[in-house]
Amino acid sequence: MKKLNSLQKKTAPLIGVCVLLIGIVAFQTHLKMIAGATQEEAFTAITEAFEVVEQASKAGLEVEPFVEKLNEALEEYTHGNYDTAITLAQEVKEDVSQLLSKFRWDKLYPYLIALLNLTVILVVVFGWGRKIWGWFVKQREEEYLDLEIVYEEKKNGEQEE
Amino acid sequence: MTPENKKQKRILHEPDFELVAKIVLVLTLIGIVVSTGLIFSPPIGGEEYAELGLLTYNEASETYEADNYPKNTIYNQTLGYSNNITLYVYVSNHYKEVKFFEIRLKIGLQSVIINEDTYGTNTTTYFYTEHWLERILDSGKKWGPSEETKFEFNFTSEILTKLGTSSKGYKIIFELWEWSNQQNDFSYTGIHVYLTSFMVIMVT
Numbered sequence: 013m014k015k016l017n018s019l020q021k022k023t024a025p026l027i028g029v030c031v032l033l034i035g036i037v038a039f040q041t042h043l044k045m046i047a048g049a050t051q052e053e054a055f056t057a058i059t060e061a062f063e064v065v066e067q068a069s070k071a072g073l074e075v076e077p078f079v080e081k082l083n084e085a086l087e088e089y090t091h092g093n094y095d096t097a098i099t100l101a102q103e104v105k106e107d108v109s110q111l112l113s114k115f116r117w118d119k120l121y122p123y124l125i126a127l128l129n130l131t132v133i134l135v136v137v138f139g140w141g142r143k144i145w146g147w148f149v150k151q152r153e154e155e156y157l158d159l160e161i162v163y164e165e166k167k168n169g170e171q172e173e
Numbered sequence: 174m175t176p177e178n179k180k181q182k183r184i185l186h187e188p189d190f191e192l193v194a195k196i197v198l199v200l201t202l203i204g205i206v207v208s209t210g211l212i213f214s215p216p217i218g219g220e221e222y223a224e225l226g227l228l229t230y231n232e233a234s235e236t237y238e239a240d241n242y243p244k245n246t247i248y249n250q251t252l253g254y255s256n257n258i259t260l261y262v263y264v265s266n267h268y269k270e271v272k273f274f275e276i277r278l279k280i281g282l283q284s285v286i287i288n289e290d291t292y293g294t295n296t297t298t299y300f301y302t303e304h305w306l307e308r309i310l311d312s313g314k315k316w317g318p319s320e321e322t323k324f325e326f327n328f329t330s331e332i333l334t335k336l337g338t339s340s341k342g343y344k345i346i347f348e349l350w351e352w353s354n355q356q357n358d359f360s361y362t363g364i365h366v367y368l369t370s371f372m373v374i375m376v377t
Contacts, residue, residue, distance in 0.1 A: 059352060059354075066270060066273075069270040069271040075311060079314075086308070125209070136201060137198065141194070148194065
């Protein structure tokens, strides 16, 4: 083993202390950075989830259970439990997003009903309408077939009944 | 009237099938067009608004009431803070959609102007940020009054240093803010409620 000279012996502990101090400061800074970012991230997660819930609410979907869960996330956020808040908010966002994508298909129903109504109109007008009208004309002709028109001439001095 | 005449009269009053068929078809078409239009039309609704109420708790009757509001507090100059002031709020969402509300508690001098357009700023009022409450409310829901919506606060030396002492008293202001996705921040709803001429009695 190599023997340390006197200068190395003096500087070694000083370097060690400096490295330790730098390490402590860096670790604390890193921790602060993590804490700050997490708080901001938690609030962002909540507002993003709210945005999706708001969309669903505007679309007329039932959002009460999601609102309750998002309020739980908000409560966790208030108490500084940012990780739990993020988890809850993300769950809400995913669930409501799924619901919204399904709802977008449901939104096609009114258009389908409108199309069905149009078909009904066309069938009534051009299909049945014509058939029924033909039947009515035939019936009327049959009924009026035996009728004869009688003209009554009014004589002077005669009164109408 | 002879039977022949009767028969003739009946024939003359026979409904015009062509006309009847036309009327029925037109009515059917109108009905279908109107009902189809109704499917796509937005629902007709009433007025949309939010509500913010300020209440106190009556321990004798164990009820919340809009009465017996605190008018003053005793400030201990030696300790540097006053007695606690306790108030309760409630928020109602009468909008047709979910809302993210924040209730902000602020204190300003009696002269500070708060209205539908003007809210308390950081220069005109003291922000009790640690007491601000946030809540997401579904359409038609009400939050509070309850322990959750309780505001318990006091005057501190920091507030008096910021606002200064006033012989006319202070305003204890509650403002309702709502989250705006466009602004990515809370925006003032214009809804507010405050206790006016609130006096701080100095003791040593």
